[in-house]
Amino acid sequence: MSNHVTVPKTYKLFVNGAFPRSESGRVYEVTTPKGEFLANAAQASRKDARDAVVAARAAVSGWSGATAYNRGQVLYRVAEVLEGRRAQFEDEIVRLQGVSASAARDQVDEAIDRWVWYAGWADKYAQVAGNANPVSGPYFNLSVPEPTGVVAIVAPQDSALVGLVSALAPALVSGNTVVVIASEAFPLSAITLAEVLATSDLPKGVVNVLTGSPAEIAPWLASHADVNALDLVGAGALEWIDLEIAAAETLKRVLPPEDGPDAAAPALGRITAFTETKTVWHTKSLI
Amino acid sequence: MTIDRAVSPAQRALEVLGDDLTESTLKRYLDGIPGVDAVGLEQRAAALGTRSIKTTSKAWALDRIIELIDLTTLEGADTPGKVRSLVAKALVPDAGDPSTPRVAAVCVYGDMVPYAVEALGTAHSAGTDEGVNVAAVATAFPSGRASLAVKLADTADAVAAGADEIDMVIDRGAFLSGRYGLVFDEIVAVKEACRRADGSFAHLKVILETGELNTYDNVRRASWLSILAGGDFIKTSTGKVSPAATLPVTLLMLEVVRDWNRLTGEKIGVKPAGGIRSSKDAIKYLVTVAETVGEEWLQPHLFRFGASSLLNDVLLQRQKLRTGHYSGADYVTID
Numbered sequence: 001m002s003n004h005v006t007v008p009k010t011y012k013l014f015v016n017g018a019f020p021r022s023e024s025g026r027v028y029e030v031t032t033p034k035g036e037f038l039a040n041a042a043q044a045s046r047k048d049a050r051d052a053v054v055a056a057r058a059a060v061s062g063w064s065g066a067t068a069y070n071r072g073q074v075l076y077r078v079a080e081v082l083e084g085r086r087a088q089f090e091d092e093i094v095r096l097q098g099v100s101a102s103a104a105r106d107q108v109d110e111a112i113d114r115w116v117w118y119a120g121w122a123d124k125y126a127q128v129a130g131n132a133n134p135v136s137g138p139y140f141n142l143s144v145p146e147p148t149g150v151v152a153i154v155a156p157q158d159s160a161l162v163g164l165v166s167a168l169a170p171a172l173v174s175g176n177t178v179v180v181i182a183s184e185a186f187p188l189s190a191i192t193l194a195e196v197l198a199t200s201d202l203p204k205g206v207v208n209v210l211t212g213s214p215a216e217i218a219p220w221l222a223s224h225a226d227v228n229a230l231d232l233v234g235a236g237a238l239e240w241i242d243l244e245i246a247a248a249e250t251l252k253r254v255l256p257p258e259d260g261p262d263a264a265a266p267a268l269g270r271i272t273a274f275t276e277t278k279t280v281w282h283t284k285s286l287i
Numbered sequence: 288m289t290i291d292r293a294v295s296p297a298q299r300a301l302e303v304l305g306d307d308l309t310e311s312t313l314k315r316y317l318d319g320i321p322g323v324d325a326v327g328l329e330q331r332a333a334a335l336g337t338r339s340i341k342t343t344s345k346a347w348a349l350d351r352i353i354e355l356i357d358l359t360t361l362e363g364a365d366t367p368g369k370v371r372s373l374v375a376k377a378l379v380p381d382a383g384d385p386s387t388p389r390v391a392a393v394c395v396y397g398d399m400v401p402y403a404v405e406a407l408g409t410a411h412s413a414g415t416d417e418g419v420n421v422a423a424v425a426t427a428f429p430s431g432r433a434s435l436a437v438k439l440a441d442t443a444d445a446v447a448a449g450a451d452e453i454d455m456v457i458d459r460g461a462f463l464s465g466r467y468g469l470v471f472d473e474i475v476a477v478k479e480a481c482r483r484a485d486g487s488f489a490h491l492k493v494i495l496e497t498g499e500l501n502t503y504d505n506v507r508r509a510s511w512l513s514i515l516a517g518g519d520f521i522k523t524s525t526g527k528v529s530p531a532a533t534l535p536v537t538l539l540m541l542e543v544v545r546d547w548n549r550l551t552g553e554k555i556g557v558k559p560a561g562g563i564r565s566s567k568d569a570i571k572y573l574v575t576v577a578e579t580v581g582e583e584w585l586q587p588h589l590f591r592f593g594a595s596s597l598l599n600d601v602l603l604q605r606q607k608l609r610t611g612h613y614s615g616a617d618y619v620t621i622d
Contacts, residue, residue, distance in 0.1 A: 226616065249612075
C-alpha cells in the first residue's frame with residue numbers, strides 16, 4: 001500500500017517570469033463541465049494587470065531588439081517543450097473541457113502546429129509585409145514593419161489551449177510583449193503553458209498570463225496608456241464596444257472579437273495587425 | 288595619546304557643549320550618545336511603511352512630494368542644455384496639467400549654477416520664499432577628497448554664482464577614524480564660505496553618506512555632529528554610493544532632528560537622497576516625517592527629496608488619479 005499523498009498544484013499568475021499569487025489574495029474555483037471541483041485559480045485584480053504591463057513594457061526592448069532569427073528559434077523551442085509536456089496538457093484539457101482523449105490530443109496537436117507555423121514567420125514576415133517603394137530620385141525608400149510594443153489579449157474563452165496559442169503566438173512573432181487574460185472557465189492550461197514559456201528561453205516579462213474575470217480586468221488594460229494594442233478576440237461576451245472606445249483614447253491598435261471554432265485562425269494578418277510601418281530613405285550613391 | 292585641539296567655536300556647539308570646546312569634549316559628547324536599537328528602528332520604519340494612503344490623501348501627498356523635490360542632475364555628462372531642460376521640467380513638470388506644482392529646487396554641480404540661475408530667470412527664488420531654489424553640490428562632491436582650500440573655493444564659487452543652497456559632503460574617512468574635530472571644523476568653515484556678499488547665508492545641507500558610515504550609531508553621531516557644527520539640513524547620501532537613502536536611516540536622522548528641536552527649539556531639515564524612485568516609497572517617507580517630527584516638517588525648508596526619476600513616477604500617479612486610467616512613460620518627458 002502506498003502512503004503517497006497527492007500534492008495538488010496551486011495555479012498562480014505568470015508575471016515577469018515569476019508565478020505570484022494575485023496581490024488581492026483572491027482565488028476562484030475551476031470546475032469540470034459537470035461542476036466537479038478541479039482547482040483554485042488565482043483571480044487577478046487590476047493591480048496585477050498593472051504590474052503585468054510594467055513587466056511587459058520592460059521586456060519590449062530586449063525581445064524586439066533580438067534578431068528575428070533568434071526570436072524564431074526561441075518560439076520554436078517553446079513548441080519543443082510543449083511537445084514534451086503534451087500528456088499533461090491532454091489530461092488537463094480532458095478534465096477542464098470534458099472532451100474525449102482523442103479530441104484533447106487533436107487540440108494539443110493543433111496548438112503545437114500553430115505555434116511552429118508562427119515561429120517560422122519570425123524571420124520571414126518582414127519580407128512579405130515590408131517593401132522597397134519606388135520613388136522619383138536616387139534613393140532607396142524602404143518600408144519595414146516593427147513591433148508596436150505591449151499587446152493586451154483577451155484569449156478565446158471557449159478553448160483551453162488552442163485559442164490561447166492562436167492569439168498569443170502571432171503577437172510575439174514580431175517582437176511585441178504580451179499581457180494575456182486567459183479563458184475564465186479553462187485557465188489551467190494557460191498556467192501550464194506559462195510553465196512551458198518560463199522554461200523555453202523566452203525572456204521574463206515577454207509573456208504575462210492573468211487568470212480571473214476578463215470583464216473585471218480588460219477595461220483596465222483597454223484604457224491603460226502604456227498598452228499599445230488590444231486583441232479582443234475572446235471578448236465577444238464582454239462590453240467590447242466600450243473596450244474599443246477606451247482603447248481609442250490612447251490610439252491603440254485593436255482586433256475585434258471572433259466567435260466559433262475558427263476564431264483566431266492562423267493568418268499573417270494577425271502578425272501584421274500589431275506592427276507599425278517604418279519608412280526610411282537612403283541615398284543610392286553620393287550625389 | 289590624543290592631541291586635544293580646540294575646535295571652531297560654532298555657536299550651537301558652544302551652547303550645548305559649553306565654552307570649553309575642544310576635540311575631546313566633542314568626542315566625549317558624541318561617544319556619549321546612546322547606541323541605536325537597530326532591530327527596533329527597522330521594525331518601526333517597516334511599520335510606518337505599511338500605512339495605506341488613498342484617494343484625497345494620496346492626491347495631497349503626490350502634490351506635496353513634488354513641492355519637496357530637489358530635482359537633480361549630477362552626471363559627468365551634464366551640459367548647460369541638460370540643465371536648461373531640467374529647469375524647464377522643474378517649472379512645468381507636467382505640461383498637460385497646469386495645476387501641477389513646481390519643485391522646491393534644482394540640484395546641480397557647481398559649474399552648472401550660472402546656467403540654472405539664467406534658465407530660471409524670474410522664477411528663481413534668489414533668497415525669497417517664492418520660486419525655485421538653485422542647490423549646488425560642493426566640497427569635491429561626491430568623494431570629498433580634496434584639500435580644505437579647494438573645498439572652500441568650490442563652495443564660495445557656487446554661492447557667488449547664485450546658489451541658494453549648498454550640499455556639502457563630510458569627510459567620511461576622518462569621521463570613521465574618529466577625527467571628529469576635523470569633520471566639525473570643515474563643516475564650520477564651509478558654513479562660513481556660504482556667506483554671501485550681503486552677509487546672508489546660503490542654506491547648508493550636510494551629506495553624511497550613510498552608505499559609507501556602516502552603522503546606525505555612526506549615522507546618529509554624524510547627524511549630531513553636523514547639526515552642532517551649523518548644518519541647516521542633514522542629508523543621507525550623494526546618490527553615488529549604494530545603499531543610498533533608506534527608510535530606517537531617514538527615520539533615525541529625523542529622530543535626531545526631533546531631539547535637537549526638543550533640546551533647543553531649533554528646526555533642522557532632513558533630505559533623503561538617492562534610490563527613492565516610486566511615489567509609493569516617497570509616501571512612506573512623508574508618513575515617517577509626519578509621525579516622527581510632525582506635519583510641520585512637510586515643508587520645503589524642512590524636508591526635501593533628492594531625486595531625479597521620482598518626479599516622473601509621481602506625475603504618472605497624478606495622471607492616474609485625474610483620468611482614472613493607468614498612464615505610461617510616453618506621457619511624461621524623457622529626462
